[in-house]
Amino acid sequence: MNTESYRALYLGGSGEIVEKKSRFIATLLPVGSEEEALSFIEQTKKKYWDAKHNCSAYVIGRDNEPARCSDDGEPPRTAGRPMLDILLAEGIHNAAVVVTRYFGGVLLGAGGLVRAYQAAVKEGLAHCTVIEKHFGRRLVIRTDYGGIGKLQYIAAQEGISILSSEYADAVTVTLFVSPREEELLTRRFTEATAGRAVITPGESAWYSIQNGELLLFED
Numbered sequence: 001m002n003t004e005s006y007r008a009l010y011l012g013g014s015g016e017i018v019e020k021k022s023r024f025i026a027t028l029l030p031v032g033s034e035e036e037a038l039s040f041i042e043q044t045k046k047k048y049w050d051a052k053h054n055c056s057a058y059v060i061g062r063d064n065e066p067a068r069c070s071d072d073g074e075p076p077r078t079a080g081r082p083m084l085d086i087l088l089a090e091g092i093h094n095a096a097v098v099v100t101r102y103f104g105g106v107l108l109g110a111g112g113l114v115r116a117y118q119a120a121v122k123e124g125l126a127h128c129t130v131i132e133k134h135f136g137r138r139l140v141i142r143t144d145y146g147g148i149g150k151l152q153y154i155a156a157q158e159g160i161s162i163l164s165s166e167y168a169d170a171v172t173v174t175l176f177v178s179p180r181e182e183e184l185l186t187r188r189f190t191e192a193t194a195g196r197a198v199i200t201p202g203e204s205a206w207y208s209i210q211n212g213e214l215l216l217f218e219d
Helices: 034-047 080-089 109-125 145-158 179-192
Strands: 005-011 013-019 022-030 053-059 067-070 095-102 129-143 162-167 171-177 198-210 213-217
Touching: 005 022, 013 109, 022 109, 034 053, 034 067, 034 095, 053 080, 067 080, 080 095, 080 109, 095 109, 129 145, 129 179, 145 162, 145 171, 145 179, 171 179, 179 198
Parallel strands: none
Antiparallel strands: 005 129, 013 022, 022 095, 053 067, 053 095, 129 171, 129 198, 162 171, 198 213
16 A cells, blocks of 8 residues: 555544345444454444444554454355455445344345445445545745745645744744655755745644645654
8 A cells, every 4th residue: 555645534424325125224333452442333233233234344543454344144255255245345444334224024145245234335425534544744844924924835746734924023834744745845946945944844743635625643
């Protein structure tokens, strides 16, 4: 996988489909460990204690290790594995999903079950927030007023978000950039200002920018 970015579940949610009178309710939650995933699955089973099946799947970490699933009484590989396949196909990490089935009295067959459980996961994901996490470093750039326009132009060209700007006797700008962006931005901005700008690297972390807000993560 890309070692500089990955997709992760940020806000959980739920969605429901009905297939031949059977209800399939998908509930998803961000999880950071197998213990969190198992606790979430157990809590969901208690919530839907009267359902015929509570099938589950989860993926933990950037390398999807561990990745587990359960058919919870459905025919083998008709529920848990198809659910897990959706998470893997979407490239979503640190996520757990339970699909609760209330049997409607009509058998769906193996193929029908696979399609229904996968459709339920997709419907649940449609009500979640998935973010792109990037690995990068905070840069604090101090420049004169003649350089700020050049920095803004270069950042816009490279799709880099400027998180804050402070205007005093000079302009101080804060960004969070990937290793590739850091090298490129440093080179281009140093050339554009003939080396007059002062670029100070800060801490490195996994981050995401949502609606202009910087979110930092441990991994």
